[in-house]
Amino acid sequence: MxxxxxxxxxxxxxxxxxxxxxxxxxxxxxxxxxxxxxxxxxxxxxxxxxxxxxxxxxxxxxxxxxxxxxxxxxxxxxxxxxxxxxxxxxxxxxxxxxxxxxxxxxxxxxxxxxxxxNWYYPEIEKPAKNEFQSRIVLRNTGRINPENIEEYIAEGGYSALAKALTEMKSQEVIDVITASGLRGRGGGGFPTGRKWQFAADQPQGEKFIICNADEGDPGAFMDRAVLEGDPHVVLEAMAIGGYAIGASTGVIYIRAEYPLAVKRLEIAIAQAEERGLLGKNLFGSGFDFKIEIKFGAGAFVCGEETALIHSIEGQRGEPTVKPPFPAVQGLWKRPSVVNNVETYANVCAIIRKGADWFRSIGTSGSPGTKVFALAGKVAKVGLTEVPMGSTLREIIFGIGGGIKNNREFKAVQTGGPSGGCITKQHLDLGIDYESLKGIGSMMGSGGMIVMDEDDCMVNIAKFFLEFTLDESCGKCTPCRIGNRRLYEMLEDITNGVGTLETIEKLKTLSATIKDTALCGLGQTSPNPVLSTMANFEDEYLAHVKDSRCPAGVCVKLISYEITDKCVGCGLCIRHCPVNCISGERKMRHEIDQSRCIKCGACYQICKFHAIEKH
Amino acid sequence: MSCQCQNAGNSSSQSPEDAAKFDELAKFIASLNVDSLPDRRRGFLIQILHRAQSIFGYLPESVQRFIAESLNISRAEVYGVISFYSYFTDKPVGRYKINVCTGTACFVKGAPKVLDELKRRLGVNEGESTPDGRFFLGALRCVGACSLAPVVMVNDKVYGNMTADKVADVLKEYEA
The missing domain is CATH 3.40.30.10 (Glutaredoxin)
Known part of the structure; x- marks a missing residue:
């Protein structure tokens, strides 16, 4: 019906x-x-x-x-x-x-x-003891059946759209979003209301409202969770955005790696159309709105809005210089607004409860909550939604349960390949967009990779650079070639052939790439290098001066040796994948260093701690 | 990049199997109604490539040509898109696609060691298939199953908490 x-x-x-x-x-x-x-x-x-x-x-x-x-x-x-x-x-x-x-x-x-x-829903209840998480974005995720629109409606779903269409003018909707201080949750933190205002101010005609569901930041999976757990909240918010800026078409750009999210979105769209909650003349207001799904094909750079638009148009996902901004000239050269999944997931609650309510949560510069995907060496990997201004200690040690296997916390990487690492000294800093920028990292989409004492920071920087190299579209020189050179220098350092000069060159080239690359991907690509160098300079120096990897990760700089503790049980011989350990039973065994691939299998398997890593 | 025009298949040498596949693709393209917005035909390209790859397993020259013609765009444009996106391939791939997640969470938990072990056992590098056409070894970025890191996918099946030791057992499942 x-x-x-x-x-x-x-x-x-x-x-x-x-x-x-x-x-x-x-x-x-x-x-x-x-x-x-x-x-x-x-x-x-x-x-x-x-x-x-x-x-x-x-x-x-x-x-x-x-x-x-x-x-x-x-x-x-x-x-x-x-x-x-x-x-x-x-x-x-x-x-x-x-x-x-x-x-x-x-x-x-x-x-x-x-x-x-350990969470509560601020829209419907008060927190009990030990409920640190405040779920607005994840309000329905994990609570309702995402494949049944009735459950969403029963929870007050589509009432925000009804309110916007029948009680508010388009401008009023924008004013509420602007007043709420909602900022883009995809990473940049641009005020959502202002983005909508730009597009609304363009002359009437065809406009688009686009959802960026190309969650490419490795280690971030909050958008996937929302799309899989509560797809209607995104559809409803896109319709509200469409009404606000005067667009009657919405496009969801989703990565092909998320088949379940795609399936649930398709079901949700069909059910909403069947109920007349998407389509023509919604709530008798005369406003029409339809939503299409477009697929990505495995390109990180497509998270950048101009690249994303090119990809929807069936082109290579290469970014272009702004201006013109998408709000002026976007998809098919028409005014378009691109917002991230998590941003949309805030909109309905703001319309229902008002801007003041939203501002009462979080910090004055960054109101609301942020969802973080906690992963890496943390004990409790998972999704957590906390008010902006929460500290890393609350998130990692409170909600995340600290570090696995009683190891020592070393750093946490936020902002993915564009961000930086944060060390112990900043654990008690309240995090929002500005504070993270202030310490050389960024909010990014909310991935948080926790690292412990066994992680080599030079190697981590190299990992992110390898990612950027792989994902660089190749259009501009600083990103295409500059990052390749950065990578080679890091490789030299991890191979033990780097010098102090290499470190100096790393710094200079990083600064050049930051200043000259075309889009956000290139401009932020040296961040992991700069931030690990700033926080862990001693580790870089240990690699180049002493040819030593303090964390024992860089294989060229480590070796395994069997000590006198060896009882000759033969366990390591059986586990060595390249058969380079030899020795008689009950006699001390020996590793042939020339053939050893330093996989560490013997080190892990030995019951007598007879194998030492240098 | 060398031109492969001389290798291009043409309709006269198609096997009946291929003909059926082209039929399926043609039907899919017809169902999209690409001519409804003639200036925006290109917008269907990536969607069509996804379907074509699921039908053919990869995107050979003949398929690229077919798609270019149905959208009335140049083959260079089609190839440009295929080479840009890591999801598309113009080379045949092994029956079982083994993908190691190389996202950050998997990286810090030891995915590189798992990948090395797979390379060693299969005797191929990343992005290659075994000569018998059984396995393809690839790396992909974050499947979002970070709680199970490191993760390996074989076609659509997810293997979590992988170690180099478990690689042999996983391969055994597909060797019979």
């Missing part, structure tokens, strides 16, 4: 919320990482168990998106909507299901892993 007025939408939501349902919900996390970790067999086991014990009227299975608890997947959550009671299980196996279902919500089943919820 089509929904044609705000009253009808409210009526539908009310009906959905009052229909008879089982008293208990069982949420099963079915995002990409959940599925990879094995939630599908768990879901099957739950379905079988419910069927065989005739629990259909007692428990409702809800297939939801990512809850952000990636480290504990497969994750399931009992929820009693009436009382708000809940119980979260992590590392669930199909064998545990009968016991878990028998135990119910009040008593955890034995031999299982229980997880505390």
């Amino acid at each position: 089509k929904i044609e007025s705000p009253a009808q939408l409210a009526e539908t939501a009310k009906k959905l919320n009052s229909r008879p349902r089982p008293p208990m919900k069982l949420l099963v996390s079915l995002g990409t990482c959940g599925i990879a970790a094995g939630t599908v067999p768990v879901l099957k086991a739950i379905q079988n168990e419910i069927k065989s014990r005739h629990l259909e009227n007692a428990i409702e299975i809800n297939e939801v998106g990512c809850m952000g608890l990636c480290y504990a997947e497969p994750v399931i959550m009992f929820l009693e909507p009436e009382s708000g009671k809940r119980l979260i299980y992590g590392d669930v196996s199909p064998q545990q299901i009968p016991a878990i279902l028998a135990a119910g919500i009040d008593t955890p089943a034995i031999n299982t892993r229980i997880i505390e919820r």
Whole structure:
């Protein structure tokens, strides 16, 4: 049935919320990482168990998106909507299901892993103790079934669009977004309201509203989680943006590596069209809006807005000089607004609750929240949404549970290949766009890769440079050739043939590339080099002066030796992939250094700590 | 880059299998209604290339020519797009596509060692296929399964928490 007025939408939501349902919900996390970790067999086991014990009227299975608890997947959550009671299980196996279902919500089943919820939803509830996370962007992600529009409507979905179309003028919508201080969550932090205003100020005619879902920053997966877990929030926000700037077509540019997100978007668009929430004359306002999906094909640079637009047009995704800005001359030379997924995911809440509410969260310069993807050597890998101004310590040690295997925290990389690393001394800095820039990094899309004492910072810089080299479109010389030279110098250093002069040259060339490259990708590519050099100069010096890699990573600079502790058990001989260890049984073994590939297999396998790394 | 025109397939030498594939592609292109906006035909190019690659497995010269003709653009433009995007390939690839994630999270957790072991065991470099056409070895950037790092994908199946030691077992699954 089509929904044609705000009253009808409210009526539908009310009906959905009052229909008879089982008293208990069982949420099963079915995002990409959940599925990879094995939630599908768990879901099957739950379905079988419910069927065989005739629990259909007692428990409702809800297939939801990512809850952000990636480290504990497969994750399931009992929820009693009436009382708000809940119980979260992590590392669930199909064998545990009968016991878990028998135990119910009040008593955890034995031999299982229980997880505390550490987030709350500021739009609908107050935080309890230890709930550091404040979820606006992830409001529905991991809570509702993304493949069923009814669940979204029941949670107040599309009411922001209804409000904008029937109660507000286009300019009023822009004014609210401007007043809220919402800034681009893709990395740049440009004020969203101002972007919309530019496009709205262009003469009437065909305009486009584009969603950048080309999440290319390695180690960032928040956009994927939103698209997989709550696709309608993006569709609704794009329609609101379209109304604000006068565009009747929306385009979602999504990377081909996210097949599940694409599938869920397609389902969401079809369901919204069927309900009349996308298409012609939305809510009887006379406003038409349709959304198309366009695919990327594996090019990081397409996250840059001009490159992204060229890619949608079926060209090589090369960036062009701005101006003209896309807001003036974008897709098919028409005024276009490009916003990131996470930015859109804030819009509906702002329209519903107002600019002042949004400004009450976060810092004055960067209101709202930010989603971070915590990964690397942190104990609890996953997604976390915190108010801007939270400290790295709260995120990494509070929510992330500190460093894995009791190792020492060394640095955290934010902003991906364009960002920089942040060390211990800044752990207590409240992070927002400005503060991160101030310490030589950047917000970026929100990837946070945590590194410990076993990571060599020169090698990390080399890794990011290799990434940039691979992804450089080749159009401008500083990026194409300059980065290649930077990479070669880093390679020299990690191979132990670098000199103090190499380090000086690295600095000069980095500065030149920053000043002269054409687009954001090139201009920021030396950042990892500069920031690791600023924070870990001693490590660079150890490589060039002493031919030593302090973290023991650079293979040319390390060697393995068997000490007197060796009992001659032969374990390392069996594990050496190139058979370069020899020795009689019960005699001390020896490594043939000329053939050793320094894989470290013997070092890890030895039970007697008889192998030393130099 | 050398010109491969002399190797180009033409319709007269097509096998029945190929003809069926071209038919499927033609039907897909027809379903897009590319002529509805004649100045914007190009906008369909990447979508068509994705479909063509899933039909043919790769994008040989004959397919590139076919697509260029149906969109009324030059073959150079089609080739330019294929060579730009890492997702597209104009060379046949192995039946099982092994991709090692080389995103940052996988990197710090030891993906390079896994990649080295795969290279050693398969005897090929990144971006190459084994001579028997069974395996293709590639690297891709972040599949977003960072909690399982390091990650290896074989076609669509994800193997998490990989180590060099586990490589042999994974390969064994596909060797039978």
